[in-house]
Amino acid sequence: MAPSNLTDFFIAGGTLPLRAAYVTRPADQELFERVNGGDFCYVLTPRQLGKSSLMIRTAQRLRQAGGRTAMIDLTGIGTKAATVDTWYQGFLTRLQLDLRLSIDVQAWWMVKRQNLGPSQCFIEFLHDVVLAEVREPVTIFVDEIDSTLSLVFSDDFFAAIRAIYNERTNDPIYNRLTFVLLGVATPTDLIKDQTRTPFNIGCRIDLQEFSREDAQILADGLDEFYPGQGDAILDRILYWTHGHPYLTQKLCLAAVNASGDGWNEQRVDDLVGVNFFTNEARKDTNLQFVHSSIQAxxxxxxxxxxxxxxxxxxxxxxxxxxxxxxxxxxxxxxxxxxxxxxxxxxxxxxxxxxxxxxxxxxTPTNLQQWIAIFASLIAMVLVTYTAFIIWTRPDPPAIQAQICKDTFEAAA
Incomplete structure (x- = not known):
């Protein structure tokens, strides 16, 4: 009999707590090594592939290696009612809390904004405050960056990050500062203004689905509930999910919450059907995200x-x-x-x-295409009808030819 708290081992959705089943993937080591080496990085993937959990684990490893980290969730700053000043102040306040800076952010900002634009103030805060107070390497994780793409000043924000990276050659102090951007976006989304230099810096980290080898920790957890069956259950789950983190964790959780002990492929298939294929199950947050993304x-x-x-x-x-x-x-x-x-x-x-x-x-109807088809059909009907009238009239051939010519020209 498995201990009752083992149900906390499988978590479907959200950032995984440290006690949960975290599947380590190649991206974990790559991101840590890149950031620890001073590289700017970005993790841009679909939702619920484990970006935020990757961020938390990497930040923990960086702190253990002697670095300092700040994790900024941009959805917590807000976007709907945010002005450029309140947004940047919210961002810097999060930095101040995570890095335990001694400065009064609001007072500092009000003084600086008298002579400088918001993105320049942002850069100076990092240079004159963060890197002056913190002597260790600093990594700033910026999560949910897609939440800023509708802001009119988002181009300036990402351009400022790019400027900091480029300034490393002139000011070595920036070598102690690294950014990691995470979200559902493409690099071309970050700076949308085509007259500006695109966001072309940093290292892309590919966060792939769980491999069977990586996911052995999940099979071990299932085996605690169903001795001798964990590997077989996970193998069939992975057939359906291909290692998608959210889908896989959700099915593992559903399996440990199911009644009965005997498992085979058909029982896993039935579990998949109940959780994803019924009308109610299709309201699942992950499925709805995919659908809504297309519709938007x-x-x-x-x-x-x-x-x-x-x-x-x-x-x-x-x-x-x-x-x-x-x-x-x-x-x-x-x-x-x-x-x-x-x-x-x-x-x-x-x-x-x-x-x-x-x-x-x-798929939206292509209205223009249908209009063109309808117009062509009308023209064909008109030509056919006119030709029939012409050849049934007793007019001389020359007159018939002229009428036919006029009709075709009108149809064209």
Whole structure:
């Protein structure tokens, strides 16, 4: 009999507490080594792939290595009612708390803002306050960066981070400061103004799904509940989830909460159906995020995204192209992944939920195309009818020819 608190081992959704089953992936070591070496990094992936949990573990390791860290969740600062000044003050206040700085942020900001713009004040705060008070290497994790993309001043914020990185060659003090950006966005989203230099710095960290080897800790947890069956249960779960962290954790949690001891593939399949395929289950937050992300795109772009996904879902070979904005969005929304250089549906649960019927239901009608088709049909009917009238009239051939010519010119 497994201890009752083992249900806390599996957590579906949100940042995993330290006691929970955290699956270490190659990205964990890569991010730690990159940041510890002073590299700026960004982790831009679909939701619920474990970005925030990765951030917490990496920050913990950096502190153990002698560094100082600050973790800023931008959703906590707010965006709807935020002015540029209140937003930056909120950001710097979080820095002040996490790094235990002695300064009064509001008073400092009010003085500086008399002569400087907000992004320049931000840069000076990091240089004159953070790096002056803190002697150790400083890593600032900025989570949920996609929440800022609607702000009119977001370009300036990310441009300031890029400026700090570029200033390292002139001012070595910036070598002690590193940023890690996390969120659901593409690098091109960060600086949208095409007249400005794009956000082209830092190292991209690819946060992949759980591999079977990485996920052994989950099989061990399942085995505590169902001795001798943990590996088999997890293997079938991974068949459906392909290691997607949220989907995998949710099914593991559902398994340990299920009644009965005997497990086989069919029982896992039934568990998947109950949790993801019923009408009620399709309201799952992860499935809704994918659906809402598609619906939020402009109609013309949504049409392109779904056309591409329809082909991927149908099994057509679509080679990956990192320059393709449509492909990047499709990957970022979570519907597809890149495997051996081509696109494929991210997992079998998505394949079943986001099927061809779903594509058809959510693809906007191309009104212009239908107008063109309708106009062509009208022209064909007009020409056919006129030709019939002409050839049934007793007019001389020359007159018939002129009428026919005039009709075709009018139809054209």
């Amino acid at each position: 795109r402009p109609k013309s772009e949504r049409r392109q995204v779904l056309k591409l996904y329809r082909n991927v879902h149908a099994g057509k070979v679509i080679y990956s192209d990192e320059r393709s904005l449509i492909q990047n969005y499709l990957v970022l929304f979570g519907l597809v992944r890149v495997t051996q250089g081509h696109l494929c549906v991210r997992n079998e649960i998505y394949r079943r939920v986001f099927d061809q019927s779903w594509v058809k239901e959510n």
